[in-house]
Amino acid sequence: MTQAQLQEAANLPSHGTEPPQRKWRDYFTFNTDHKVIAIQYLVTGFIFYLIGGALATVIRTELATPEPDLVDPEFYNSLFTLHGTIMIFLWIIPAGVGGFANFLLPLMIGARDMAFPRLNAVAFWIVPPAGLLLMASFLVGPPQAGWTSYPPLSLIASQAGEAIWILSLLLLGTSSILGAINFFVTILKMRVPGMGFNQMPLFCWAMLATTGLVIIATPVLAGALILLAFDLIAGTAFFNPTGGGDPVVYQHMFWFYSHPAVYIMVMPFFGVISEVIPVHSRKPIFGYRAIAYSSLAISFLGLIVWAHHMFTSGTPAWLRMFFMITTMVIAVPTGIKVFSWLATMWGGKIRLNSAMLFAMGFISTFVVGGLTGVMVAAVPFDIHVHDTYFVVAHLHYVLFGGSVFGIYSGLYHWFPKMTGRMLNETWGRIHFALTYIGFNLTFMPMHELGLLGMPRRVAMYDPSFTSLNRLCTLGSYVLAVSTIPFLVNAVWSWMYGPKASDNPWQALTLEWMTTSPPAIENFEVLPVLATGPYDYGYGDRSSEVNVPFSEAKDPVLSAGPSSVLRAEPDPAVAAHPDDRVGESQNRE
Amino acid sequence: MQGSTIDSAKTVLNYHHTAEATAAHHEEHPDLRIFGLIVFLFAEGMIFMGLFIAYLTFRLMAPSWPPEGTERLELLLPGINTAILISSSFVIHQADSAIKKNNVSGLRLWFAATTVMGAIFLAGQLYEYFHLGFGLKTNIFASTFFVLTGFHGLHVTFGLLLMMAVLWRSLKKDHYNSEHHFGVEAAEIYWHFVDVVWIVLFLLLYIL
Numbered sequence: 001m002t003q004a005q006l007q008e009a010a011n012l013p014s015h016g017t018e019p020p021q022r023k024w025r026d027y028f029t030f031n032t033d034h035k036v037i038a039i040q041y042l043v044t045g046f047i048f049y050l051i052g053g054a055l056a057t058v059i060r061t062e063l064a065t066p067e068p069d070l071v072d073p074e075f076y077n078s079l080f081t082l083h084g085t086i087m088i089f090l091w092i093i094p095a096g097v098g099g100f101a102n103f104l105l106p107l108m109i110g111a112r113d114m115a116f117p118r119l120n121a122v123a124f125w126i127v128p129p130a131g132l133l134l135m136a137s138f139l140v141g142p143p144q145a146g147w148t149s150y151p152p153l154s155l156i157a158s159q160a161g162e163a164i165w166i167l168s169l170l171l172l173g174t175s176s177i178l179g180a181i182n183f184f185v186t187i188l189k190m191r192v193p194g195m196g197f198n199q200m201p202l203f204c205w206a207m208l209a210t211t212g213l214v215i216i217a218t219p220v221l222a223g224a225l226i227l228l229a230f231d232l233i234a235g236t237a238f239f240n241p242t243g244g245g246d247p248v249v250y251q252h253m254f255w256f257y258s259h260p261a262v263y264i265m266v267m268p269f270f271g272v273i274s275e276v277i278p279v280h281s282r283k284p285i286f287g288y289r290a291i292a293y294s295s296l297a298i299s300f301l302g303l304i305v306w307a308h309h310m311f312t313s314g315t316p317a318w319l320r321m322f323f324m325i326t327t328m329v330i331a332v333p334t335g336i337k338v339f340s341w342l343a344t345m346w347g348g349k350i351r352l353n354s355a356m357l358f359a360m361g362f363i364s365t366f367v368v369g370g371l372t373g374v375m376v377a378a379v380p381f382d383i384h385v386h387d388t389y390f391v392v393a394h395l396h397y398v399l400f401g402g403s404v405f406g407i408y409s410g411l412y413h414w415f416p417k418m419t420g421r422m423l424n425e426t427w428g429r430i431h432f433a434l435t436y437i438g439f440n441l442t443f444m445p446m447h448e449l450g451l452l453g454m455p456r457r458v459a460m461y462d463p464s465f466t467s468l469n470r471l472c473t474l475g476s477y478v479l480a481v482s483t484i485p486f487l488v489n490a491v492w493s494w495m496y497g498p499k500a501s502d503n504p505w506q507a508l509t510l511e512w513m514t515t516s517p518p519a520i521e522n523f524e525v526l527p528v529l530a531t532g533p534y535d536y537g538y539g540d541r542s543s544e545v546n547v548p549f550s551e552a553k554d555p556v557l558s559a560g561p562s563s564v565l566r567a568e569p570d571p572a573v574a575a576h577p578d579d580r581v582g583e584s585q586n587r588e
Numbered sequence: 589m590q591g592s593t594i595d596s597a598k599t600v601l602n603y604h605h606t607a608e609a610t611a612a613h614h615e616e617h618p619d620l621r622i623f624g625l626i627v628f629l630f631a632e633g634m635i636f637m638g639l640f641i642a643y644l645t646f647r648l649m650a651p652s653w654p655p656e657g658t659e660r661l662e663l664l665l666p667g668i669n670t671a672i673l674i675s676s677s678f679v680i681h682q683a684d685s686a687i688k689k690n691n692v693s694g695l696r697l698w699f700a701a702t703t704v705m706g707a708i709f710l711a712g713q714l715y716e717y718f719h720l721g722f723g724l725k726t727n728i729f730a731s732t733f734f735v736l737t738g739f740h741g742l743h744v745t746f747g748l749l750l751m752m753a754v755l756w757r758s759l760k761k762d763h764y765n766s767e768h769h770f771g772v773e774a775a776e777i778y779w780h781f782v783d784v785v786w787i788v789l790f791l792l793l794y795i796l
Contacts, residue, residue: 177628218631220638230724
């Protein structure tokens, strides 16, 4: 019996009488089922992704020529402002944190739903109105101050749009905090008996670290936005030096949230990758604890690096030094993860399907983004490339090459579980190839543009940059087109794709131990852990252990991780002192 | 094979199953809502933390604090107000002790008393607002003063609404008893939070 069969045998999925299929109407209602909410988040996020992508395409078309000939420069400001805001607050955070965590957390820890299902639905239903509100700013003159909204710029240009931007962000921040409280409590309190922290799938660890960041950092952004709103609407002078205020205070408060936000946006996908890679490499994850604890380290360090965005804002030298060092230190836990993923793949029986391709794409592009991150962490280099296209390249390598590749990888991996249908593999690979080529074509040349000194957020540029910009624009069209195969594939497969089995990837984590799509309350009986979450490739090694079904009445036979059936005598802790041999070997 | 009778019977069975499961589910984790509330209040506390640190930064950067020509804050009324608010934390705790002994009328009495004390605090705040020698836009000190106390006042107002909701619900027979009184506990914890924030705020704005 392989490990997957062992785990499946211990958890008979509830092919019960309950209809597992939701009606399509349920997805448009205030529904408290975490699986419905997850799909609501993902679909809403994807719609905003298409809008943000359309804005990006307009931006790149404008930048195909040095002259501002397509849109006027002020509208260009609005374009990049809304592009950034939409992609961050309405796509990656809702889809990544809201979508994947909602769907996977309760299933992975064997719970029937989240800790607070109604709060969960409230958190989702804040998102569409906030998004529509942001879109409505087009009617009154959209904000122009960039997604960072630094005063004094944000207090001068298109104030009505700016006020709408602030309100929309306050709503989205509230939604994000309410969601995070739910995830945090769910992970800590709702795990099946027998699942300690070190038996949790790594996605849960990643989400634990992420929600910690959301709860600590997001409220500070709310504080900054409240003060900014007073400056904008009531005419106070918090961020205005003429009245005794200081614009740098806004920058500190903003980045105290927005730097951790980078980890809020990418850590869920560290979790996704940590799930996808062992399943499709058929190997146990390398360094489970190293990956798990490095998430916590990233969370902690992520909170004390924010001023590296402000090296040119008059930050004193000793403070710059502190933030430079802490920023560079983050490369250590991140590197631990990257090398653990590579070591997991090393010598594995890799299935090169779409999910795995996107996971590998994630690693390759994220490493580039991480390396440029260490480069811009160095003060002298940062002063040189500050506000140039180098920063744009770095950011997109992290947020597109990281988060969006992670979202795609997760979608290809869990689509069968979410919808009960398989995605088309060929179109998935075409999607990957187009995305990977388009992405690198768009953003790789930006590194050079930045080093040459092309400033970001300006609609016109020196004609000597034209050829590289043409390349970027060409790449952005490939990237835009790459979405079409995915969209068609997802919609078609959802309706007509081949039915998915319960566990199409022979995975071991609990979400695969129920039907596809899962029944309304996930599990018929409390699921049991017959194997660890990543015990792949053990083959027949433990076939002599006959693990009984979960219905077994005897707790000793319940086959959890602490069951006597799983015990192997460890000579180091033998009862009689004379029998003890060697050091204790705690296995993973 | 399956007639309609069997199907409806199944539905009924499933319905019961779900209801039981939900009930059991809540029994399993009696303290989750309190834990969730505490995490939420931690997040709220982080907003205040951000605002406090902004206040301290403005203060440290200013050549003199409060800026020249600002009327000094009076201490007597806010001092009395503070005493009322802090003692209301002890009063609301009496309500918790009462309901643990199944004493609903005690719960009502102490909650009503806390509500009145909170209302007196708010009225005192408003009185102070209208008798101050500066307005929202006078200078950076005045702005931070109004935003911080105003944001706290908003929390006090919400606390009053919570307590009135508990009072309203306590009219229903056996809505709260010694076993089930999450609403009472939640309102109490929230009120303590409002209190603690005020102590920090008072120290920062009036005393320091």
